[in-house]
Amino acid sequence: MDELQYRFGDGPCIAAMRTGSTMHVPDVFQEHRWPEYARAVATRKVGSILSVPLPLEGESSASLNIYSSRAHGFTGEDITRAELFAEQSAKTLRLELRLARLQDAKNNLAAAMKSRTAIDAAVGIIIAQNRCSQDAALKSCAAPPTPATSNCGT
Secondary structure, eight states: HHHHHHTTSSSSHHHHHHHHSOESSGGGOOOOOSSHHHHHHHHHOOOEEEEEEOOSSSTOOOOEEEEEEEOOOOHHHHHHHHHHHHHHHHHHHHHHHHHHHHHHHHHHHHHHHHHHHHHHHHHHHHHHHHHHHHHHHHHHSOOOOOOOEEEEEO
16 A cells, blocks of 8 residues: 555655644545545555554654555544554654664774774885875875875975
């Protein structure tokens, strides 16, 4: 059902994520907000839809989608329960997203440290070969090589 929404470019799930509001489609045969999507879903024996946003942080967005095979398949109590469940689920998802961002930052730092180790080794070799300062060796590493360069500029 979600793939259909993405294909049509809109639907209750996408609207819930975009607006941050619960979207309830009591009867897909009488739905006028997303007519093409509603017709496509109706052929898959879906009678009603409930889409509840999961409040996340930053650029991330998600929603909980619940489908019923019958029209008017969700009571007010069902909607309240789904919203409470989505709120709790969003807390877990926010934590997972933070952990993923921290893991990415850790991986980026590790890669930077590996690069730094290689740079430091190269600088050490240049200092030893050319008997120059660390600053001069770093400049030599940063500058494109030229045939006229015989030492680190000292």
